[in-house]
Amino acid sequence: MKAITKETYIDWYKNMLFWRKFEDKLAAVYIQQKVRGFLHLYNGQEAVLAGALHAMDLTQDKMITAYRNHVQPIGMGVDPKKVFAELYGKVTGTSKGMGGSMHIFSKEHRFYGGHGIVGGQIPLGAGIAFADKYFDRKGVTLTYFGDGAARQGSLHETFNMAMLWKLPVVFIVENNGYAMGTSVERTANHTDIWKLGLGYEMPCGPVDGMNPVAVAEAMHEAIERARRGDGPTFLEMKTYRYRGHSMSDAQHYRTKDEVAEYKKIDPITQILDIIKEKKYLSDDEISAIEKDVKDRVLECVKFAEDSPYPETQQLYDMVYEQEDYPFVKHRN
Numbered sequence: 346m347k348a349i350t351k352e353t354y355i356d357w358y359k360n361m362l363f364w365r366k367f368e369d370k371l372a373a374v375y376i377q378q379k380v381r382g383f384l385h386l387y388n389g390q391e392a393v394l395a396g397a398l399h400a401m402d403l404t405q406d407k408m409i410t411a412y413r414n415h416v417q418p419i420g421m422g423v424d425p426k427k428v429f430a431e432l433y434g435k436v437t438g439t440s441k442g443m444g445g446s447m448h449i450f451s452k453e454h455r456f457y458g459g460h461g462i463v464g465g466q467i468p469l470g471a472g473i474a475f476a477d478k479y480f481d482r483k484g485v486t487l488t489y490f491g492d493g494a495a496r497q498g499s500l501h502e503t504f505n506m507a508m509l510w511k512l513p514v515v516f517i518v519e520n521n522g523y524a525m526g527t528s529v530e531r532t533a534n535h536t537d538i539w540k541l542g543l544g545y546e547m548p549c550g551p552v553d554g555m556n557p558v559a560v561a562e563a564m565h566e567a568i569e570r571a572r573r574g575d576g577p578t579f580l581e582m583k584t585y586r587y588r589g590h591s592m593s594d595a596q597h598y599r600t601k602d603e604v605a606e607y608k609k610i611d612p613i614t615q616i617l618d619i620i621k622e623k624k625y626l627s628d629d630e631i632s633a634i635e636k637d638v639k640d641r642v643l644e645c646v647k648f649a650e651d652s653p654y655p656e657t658q659q660l661y662d663m664v665y666e667q668e669d670y671p672f673v674k675h676r677n
């Protein structure tokens with residue numbers, strides 16, 4: 346694996362702090378009703394992304410996830426201003442403002458969404474991996490889903506085929522403890538989700554999803570297994586989300602003390618503590634990073650607010666139309 350150096354820690358700190366503040370700002374503009382629809386935030390789960398990016402080859406590896414999907418594309422290289430604008434429904438957004446919060450997508454950066462159907466992206470991820478194998482390319486697809494999605498039947502069909510065909514895919518369940526208001530304990534008689542891999546003889550195991558180092562090491566092993574043709578791996582990232590399921594969640598299903606307990610092992614604080622302990626940065630340098638992050642988030646807001654909404658005509662460019670459909674007259 347690429348060495349984890351002083352620079353890695355500094356990058357992790359900068360990136361995770363940016364993702365956190367980016368989403369905090371989204372929450373703020375959502376309350377002002379500048380962003381509409383659903384909004385599911387990733388706060389608390391950042392180490393899962395930071396560690397994975399360290400192990401990925403961004404020139405060929407791919408990622409697909411559910412609707413908690415604003416910061417992953419940024420990590421893969423998408424301009425955060427475009428992500429912000431997408432949430433505002435502006436024409437400068439990643440999907441010209443037509444996708445919105447749950448559907449960030451970038452073919453250019455190999456980020457394949459952004460999916461609202463729980464578990465729907467599990468077979469799609471295997472399909473993307475199938476294409477790489479079929480065309481003899483060396484890319485690996487990281488397929489993310491939640492603990493709730495792990496209970497969907499599509500997981501089993503996909504695991505079976507992925508093992509049968511030794512697809513270059515890594516399945517990652519982000520176990521943040523809850524599917525909306527339903528705890529993992531209430532959805533199955535066992536809580537070690539990684540054990541679902543055992544039934545398919547898929548290499549699998551649990552990972553400390555609050556620690557980017559642990560994530561990077563586990564992801565590296567899984568990605569390299571897939572790249573050399575030895576098939577899929579299933580990793581359970583033990584993580585936590587600080588905010589509600591979406592912005593409209595009163596969170597009656599958990600206590601404030603529980604949230605506070607997880608904040609003690611916050612991934613950003615963990616990395617900052619190491620930076621301070623090892624004297625990788627001075628206090629002034631840390632303050633400069635924080636200021637830079639704040640400025641960059643404000644640039645995103647300004648870009649989104651200054652951008653225009655799409656023209657009405659764009660609606661017609663974005664729907665499928667079969668010109669020879671016999672029952673309804675074609676509009677031309």
Ligand SMILES: Cc1ncc(C[n+]2csc(CCOP(=O)(O)OP(=O)(O)O)c2C)c(N)n1
Pocket residue numbers: 411413461462463464490491492493494495521523524525590
């Ligand atoms: C097929 C389907 N069933 C139900 C829903 C409603 N729903 C949206 S999110 C969600 C919970 C999913 O939880 P999890 O997979 O743990 O992901 P998390 O939100 O924790 O990231 C449910 C049931 C849906 N979108 N799609």
Ligand SMILES: [Mg+2]
Pocket residue numbers: 491492493519520521522523524525
């Ligand atoms: Mg969950």
